[in-house]
Amino acid sequence: MTEMSADSYGLFTAAAVQDPYPYYRQLREREPVHWSEQAQAWYFTRYRDVFALQTRPDLSVDRVETLYSYLPKADTDRFSSIVEHYTRWLLYRDDAYHDRLKALFMRAMTPRAVELMRPKIEQRVETLLNELEGRDQFDAYLDFAARIPVQVMLDLLGLPLSDEAMMRHWSDRCSNFLFQPVNPDRDALAEEQRNILDRQQEYFMPVIEERRRNPQADLISAMVQAEIDGEQLTDLEILATCNMIATAGGGTSRSAIAMALWRLKQFPDQLAKLKAQPNLINIAAEEFLRYEAPTQRGIRTVREEFEIDGFTFRPGDILHLMIGAANRDPEQFDDPDALDLARNPNRHVTLGHGVHYCLGASLARLELRAAVGGFVRRFPDYRLVRDAIKFMDRTASRRPTSIAVFAR
Amino acid sequence: MAYRVRIEQFDREISVESGTTILSSALEAGLDYPFMCQQGQCGSCKSLLLEGRVELGHIYNPMVLTPEARARGYILACQAQPLSDCVVSIGEMDGLVSHPVRHVDCVVRDRQQVARDVFAIRLEARTGGPLIFSAGQYAALRFGDLPPRDFSMANRPDDPILEFHVQHLRGGRASDYVASQLQIGDPVSLAGPYGTAYLREEHLGPILLAAGGTGLAPLLSIAETALAMGLTQRLHLYVGLRSPADLYYETRLNALAARHRNLRFVAAVSEPDAETTLRRGNLSDIIAADFTDFGAFHAYIAGPPAHCAATEKILRARGLPDQACFADPFVTATDR
Numbered sequence: 001m002t003e004m005s006a007d008s009y010g011l012f013t014a015a016a017v018q019d020p021y022p023y024y025r026q027l028r029e030r031e032p033v034h035w036s037e038q039a040q041a042w043y044f045t046r047y048r049d050v051f052a053l054q055t056r057p058d059l060s061v062d063r064v065e066t067l068y069s070y071l072p073k074a075d076t077d078r079f080s081s082i083v084e085h086y087t088r089w090l091l092y093r094d095d096a097y098h099d100r101l102k103a104l105f106m107r108a109m110t111p112r113a114v115e116l117m118r119p120k121i122e123q124r125v126e127t128l129l130n131e132l133e134g135r136d137q138f139d140a141y142l143d144f145a146a147r148i149p150v151q152v153m154l155d156l157l158g159l160p161l162s163d164e165a166m167m168r169h170w171s172d173r174c175s176n177f178l179f180q181p182v183n184p185d186r187d188a189l190a191e192e193q194r195n196i197l198d199r200q201q202e203y204f205m206p207v208i209e210e211r212r213r214n215p216q217a218d219l220i221s222a223m224v225q226a227e228i229d230g231e232q233l234t235d236l237e238i239l240a241t242c243n244m245i246a247t248a249g250g251g252t253s254r255s256a257i258a259m260a261l262w263r264l265k266q267f268p269d270q271l272a273k274l275k276a277q278p279n280l281i282n283i284a285a286e287e288f289l290r291y292e293a294p295t296q297r298g299i300r301t302v303r304e305e306f307e308i309d310g311f312t313f314r315p316g317d318i319l320h321l322m323i324g325a326a327n328r329d330p331e332q333f334d335d336p337d338a339l340d341l342a343r344n345p346n347r348h349v350t351l352g353h354g355v356h357y358c359l360g361a362s363l364a365r366l367e368l369r370a371a372v373g374g375f376v377r378r379f380p381d382y383r384l385v386r387d388a389i390k391f392m393d394r395t396a397s398r399r400p401t402s403i404a405v406f407a408r
Numbered sequence: 409m410a411y412r413v414r415i416e417q418f419d420r421e422i423s424v425e426s427g428t429t430i431l432s433s434a435l436e437a438g439l440d441y442p443f444m445c446q447q448g449q450c451g452s453c454k455s456l457l458l459e460g461r462v463e464l465g466h467i468y469n470p471m472v473l474t475p476e477a478r479a480r481g482y483i484l485a486c487q488a489q490p491l492s493d494c495v496v497s498i499g500e501m502d503g504l505v506s507h508p509v510r511h512v513d514c515v516v517r518d519r520q521q522v523a524r525d526v527f528a529i530r531l532e533a534r535t536g537g538p539l540i541f542s543a544g545q546y547a548a549l550r551f552g553d554l555p556p557r558d559f560s561m562a563n564r565p566d567d568p569i570l571e572f573h574v575q576h577l578r579g580g581r582a583s584d585y586v587a588s589q590l591q592i593g594d595p596v597s598l599a600g601p602y603g604t605a606y607l608r609e610e611h612l613g614p615i616l617l618a619a620g621g622t623g624l625a626p627l628l629s630i631a632e633t634a635l636a637m638g639l640t641q642r643l644h645l646y647v648g649l650r651s652p653a654d655l656y657y658e659t660r661l662n663a664l665a666a667r668h669r670n671l672r673f674v675a676a677v678s679e680p681d682a683e684t685t686l687r688r689g690n691l692s693d694i695i696a697a698d699f700t701d702f703g704a705f706h707a708y709i710a711g712p713p714a715h716c717a718a719t720e721k722i723l724r725a726r727g728l729p730d731q732a733c734f735a736d737p738f739v740t741a742t743d744r
């Protein structure tokens with residue numbers, strides 16, 4: 001094994017956190033199926049492998065083992081309630097629980113249902129843009145991109161906008177735990193998680209109780225009323241799902257919006273095209289999702305032995321589907337490192353395929369279109385204060401820390 | 409090789425080269441076909457394939473085109489490539505269902521008197537069908553040589569037998585005909601569907617269904633469709649009648665409510681007799697007494713215009729939002 005492959009071609013270096021794409025390219029070209037010692041997992045960087053694995057029905061998304069590995073070694077019992085919480089996320093389930101909960105969300109997330117949210121979402125975007133109007137300089141991530149999805153999730157759950165800051169903090173910290181910094185302080189992270197989950201319980205339980213008495217047209221009400229095959233969701237399942245919606249739905253979209261605004265400035269011809277043709281945003285959203293996927297890996301566990309390229313994968317093996325690498329695979333995409341807003345077809349793997357296709361896909365697209373389209377219309381001459389932006393210290397997701405811009 | 413694809417909503421036939429999608433050819437032909445992502449992901453171009461065969465395309469959002477939807481004949485126009493000449497109907501335009509109006513020749517399969525002055529008739533399509541509609545819509549029925557009259561479908565959209573409820577109005581020619589002359593096997597022609605008071609499946613809050621008399625028909629279709637789809641929020645089905653002799657389907661509705669915990673069925677009579685166990689009073693007063701706040705509701709109202717107006721007024725006064733009230737009042741010959 002060469003020194004390069006020992007550290008997965010530098011994938012865990014600080015430079016790779018800021019810009020993983022050159023590292024992905026090396027991996028894809030030299031060792032498209034790669035064993036990572038550091039992650040104790042197989043990495044797949046080719047489009048065709050990632051797509052095939054996303055659509056493979058016999059892989060598990062169960063994360064119990066990996067979640068336990070995030071806890072302080074000496075103290076796993078003390079923190080096992082954290083793992084129990086996350087195993088109630090349907091995102092990490094393969095079983096009947098996944099299916100019945102998913103049926104509920106599919107109805108709430110159909111394109112038509114999402115389309116009906118458009119006026120409210122556009123109004124949220126406009127209100128935020130109005131607040132920024134008149135400022136010479138602001139943060140396109142913290143003051144704009146990061147706020148919209150959280151507000152949308154609050155609307156969806158039927159919670160007041162006054163809880164935005166708290167909800168955003170929770171979703172930030174929960175995703176930080178799930179995606180794990182490169183060199184985590186396991187004790188501090190677990191302690192923080194337990195504290196947040198306790199506070200979420202204090203916050204959500206009375207809301208769930210109130211919705212049970214007096215159902216509204218929101219997702220919490222839908223969950224308390226849901227009864228599938230004679231079974232109702234427990235309060236802890238509803239609580240976990242609320243956190244999942246806030247974290248998975250609020251976290252990924254904000255990164256997508258922010259990275260789109262950042263990347264557009266690196267491809268001025270594309271920005272000009274979008275300004276000239278505002279309707280291009282409908283299809284451009286796919287290119288933003290391809291070019292910078294907020295979630296860079298899908299993690300799966302092998303249940304039944306199979307082979308790819310002469311490698312054998314055995315039950316229990318952990319597979320990392322490197323979404324960001326697959327989306328830049330020249331075998332699938334012409335000139336993959338160019339941002340081409342009109343790219344069509346554009347079958348990126350950012351939202352997954354198959355059984356675990358992103359439930360919030362339609363909503364994510366609508367938010368991305370409304371936010372980026374609205375921003376470019378309002379601030380057509382925005383400029384980055386610095387060309388480079390700093391990303392949070394993790395490799396499994398791309399999350400900017402800040403994008404300072406001049407309004408004109 | 410090119411195929412001819414007829415698109416019902418535009419009443420136009422376009423030519424689609426093999427290897428080309430229906431959407432791209434439609435747009436090239438200048439048609440205002442709904443679309444957005446062109447990636448099989450958003451569902452804006454979801455359409456029903458009425459005739460012919462297509463290659464569905466192999467990458468699309470499985471939530472947008474579910475296996476059930478595929479089995480019912482739905483396609484995504486941005487992905488589908490014809491393999492033969494086709495007829496296509498666009499599912500929704502501008503967010504509203506847009507089933508094309510069809511002229512269907514039917515025969516009477518069944519006719520039953522279900523209440524003092526109410527007949528339930530069941531029709532089977534012979535030519536021009538099937539009638540594609542959404543639960544809550546209506547059609548114009550033509551009996552013999554009489555002018556057409558509007559009646560709502562009481563069956564679920566996936567049931568091939570169409571059911572209508574006819575209130576016998578003194579002097580109403582169509583209802584007189586149904587009450588006294590219509591026989592099993594008679595032809596009935598219909599045109600439809602019409603109406604915008606169809607079930608909005610995406611709503612998550614409670615639903616009120618308020619029927620006056622045979623206004624029960626479309627609301628029965630909505631309730632049964634909603635339950636069959638697995639909607640789990642509370643459904644409150646209210647039926648307002650003049651006297652207990654006007655009530656029909658009581659057993660069926662009570663059985664439905666017993667089977668589905670989320671369905672509640674209430675019948676009310678404004679001119680009760682001594683023995684009745686039904687609620688007593690005007691339906692709008694009873695609804696006003698039972699609810700304080702409709703802020704999270706969708707409400708469907710069907711029946712005579714006076715019933716619709718009185719009910720809507722109460723719902724509005726109790727906070728029903730603007731976009732949440734769906735009604736196509738029956739306008740009878742005497743009202744016109």
